[in-house]
Amino acid sequence: MSNHILVVAETSDGRFTSITYQVLGEVARLAGLSLSKGGGAVEVVVLGSGVHTAADLGALGASKIYVADDPSFAKPDAALVAPTVLALIKRTQPEAVFMGATALGMGLAPRLATHLQCALTSDCTAFAMEDGQIRVTRPVYGGRAVAVYQPKKLPLIATLRQNAFAPAAANGAMAASVEALTVVPAQNAVKVVETTKSAVGKIGLNEANxxxxxxxxxxxxxxxxxxxxxxxxxxxxxxxxxxxxxxxxxxxxxxxxxxxxxxxxxxxxxxxxxxxxxxxxxxxxxxxxxxxxxxxxxxxxxxxxxxxxxxxxxxxxxxxxxxxxxxxxx
Ligand SMILES: Cc1cc2nc3c(=O)[nH]c(=O)nc-3n(C[C@H](O)[C@H](O)[C@H](O)COP(=O)(O)OP(=O)(O)OC[C@H]3O[C@@H](n4cnc5c(N)ncnc54)[C@H](O)[C@@H]3O)c2cc1C
The missing domain is CATH 3.40.50.1220 (TPP-binding domain)
Structure with missing residues (x-):
């Protein structure tokens, strides 16, 4: 197993979404603490169509960026992207895979965990390292209590609650290397025909200042x-x-x-x-x-x-x- 955490980045209209920066921020912090001895690295997989800004993630702490750029990923669906992400995980062997608790993340994380037969913690609100082991906090019983988990073995798949983590700040880190991924065709994937913004306010609650x-x-x-x-x-x-x-x-x-x-x-x-x-x-x-x-x-x-x-x-x-x-x- 390699000494890195993989982040699944999400884009909307060609820009990284706010949850992507929040996941990166928390992963960069954890990588500093290191899941295993010697300091961890942050790698990112970007799923989208016409992705031009992937290399910018290097300034936010990513050392390697994998880009799965395909017209069918313009509106990515979990079932559609899962085989591509799974192939990457099997090849690069990260210690953990983190993503937002978004529509995509909530569909993708269990698919990955099932195939890899590994632990999944969803809607996480905090992470800590104790004695070289990762501890994950998430609300349970409809939020009436919080539970702290420690995976018995890695990799760990986790989805992170939106707006529960500070976004990554540019630290002027080195330029990341970018690798184009070959898209692995998905069987029985649904095709997203259209996405509609909910008719709520003019500004999205998750993004609002x-x-x-x-x-x-x-x-x-x-x-x-x-x-x-x-x-x-x-x-x-x-x-x-x-x-x-x-x-x-x-x-x-x-x-x-x-x-x-x-x-x-x-x-x-x-x-x-x-x-x-x-x-x-x-x-x-x-x-x-x-x-x-x-x-x-x-x-x-x-x-x-x-x-x-x-x-x-x-x-x-x-x-x-x-x-x-x-x-x-x-
Ligand atoms: C499992 C569970 C999950 C829940 N999840 C959520 C959740 O996600 N979000 C959530 O919000 N709640 C949630 N609740 C409900 C929560 O417990 C409260 O019932 C709810 O937040 C109360 O909403 P409120 O403050 O609008 O109403 P109220 O508690 O009725 O309060 C109304 C307030 O308005 C004030 N007021 C009245 N008239 C005026 C006026 N003219 N001008 C100024 N102030 C006035 C009153 O003094 C009062 O303080 C959950 C409950 C449970 C059991």
């Missing part, structure tokens, strides 16, 4: 226009609590929390959100949290950097008006 979330305190679906107006002025994505989604006020794609999305934006505005533990786990790593709630005892204020005690239906329009003024002043 600012998120404005409304909770049940918004009192009804129509009042979410106030959330959208502030989000629009701030260039933010809109989020919702599960109570709101369950009530059918907002689509599931907007749900933030344990059974929704994990976000870690620079600014998180929570309006009419109580701050239940299951909501907090999905947003508490946001850099600055602003809470608007009419109840001064609401738990959300315990994690908030700025708290506004008041009626969200009045505070939101006032904030939007002030933000508009600031924008006009440049």
């Amino acid at each position: 600012i998120v404005v979330t409304g909770g049940r305190g918004m009192q009804g679906p129509d009042n979410f226009a106030l959330v959208e107006e502030l989000a629009s002025v701030l260039g933010a994505a809109t989020g919702a609590t599960r109570a709101v989604v369950d009530a059918g006020w907002r689509p599931y794609g907007e749900q933030v929390g344990q059974t929704g999305k994990t976000v870690s934006p620079s600014l998180y505005v929570a309006a009419g959100v109580s701050g239940a533990m299951q909501h907090l786990v999905g947003m508490k790593t946001s850099k600055v949290i602003v809470a608007i709630n009419k109840d001064p005892e609401a738990p959300i204020f315990k994690v908030a950097d700025y708290g506004i005690v008041g009626d969200a239906l009045k505070v939101l329009p006032a904030l939007t008006a002030e933000m508009k003024k600031l924008k006009e002043q440049g």
Whole structure:
């Protein structure tokens, strides 16, 4: 087995997705700690069509980049790409294979683990090295507890939860060598005919630098226009609590929390959100949290950097008006 971790990179519209940078960031950190003695290396497999920027990953710590460039990989499907990735793993023998807990990763990881008869840990939220052994943390029982695993043998296949890890930073490392991979044909693979972005907000929650979330305190679906107006002025994505989604006020794609999305934006505005533990786990790593709630005892204020005690239906329009003024002043 070779002393390296393989990262499965994902692209969208020719650019690496944010989860790819997050997986690379964590893998570069782990490679520094080393899965085995002597320091590990980071290798990346890029699956896509018309991939031009693969070599850029060298600056993020990758020493070798394999590019599987094929028109059929423009919208990669797990069953379609699995044979190509599997052939690479069998040839290069990495100690671990890491990818995002995305639609692609969630389909690819179990396929690889089944073929390789090795351990799979999905939706991981932390990794650590102890006595030269990797320890993997992931939520269990719907997020009510966390479990720590140690694989009995390597390789380990892992999918990483979106926005749970810091993205890789350019460290000016050496240029990586790039190798073109021969695509291994897949049997019984589905063909992705079309992908459609969910009709949620204008900015994707996972990618957003600012998120404005409304909770049940918004009192009804129509009042979410106030959330959208502030989000629009701030260039933010809109989020919702599960109570709101369950009530059918907002689509599931907007749900933030344990059974929704994990976000870690620079600014998180929570309006009419109580701050239940299951909501907090999905947003508490946001850099600055602003809470608007009419109840001064609401738990959300315990994690908030700025708290506004008041009626969200009045505070939101006032904030939007002030933000508009600031924008006009440049
Ligand atoms: C297994 C499990 C998983 C879960 N997963 C998630 C999850 O992923 N995400 C999630 O969000 N929840 C999740 N929940 C639900 C969670 O426990 C809470 O029920 C939910 O987050 C509450 O949503 P809320 O804050 O909108 O509503 P509430 O708890 O009803 O809070 C509404 C808040 O609005 C305030 N308010 C009322 N009127 C106004 C007003 N006019 N102006 C300002 N403030 C006002 C109230 O003071 C209150 O604090 C999960 C629960 C379970 C059991």
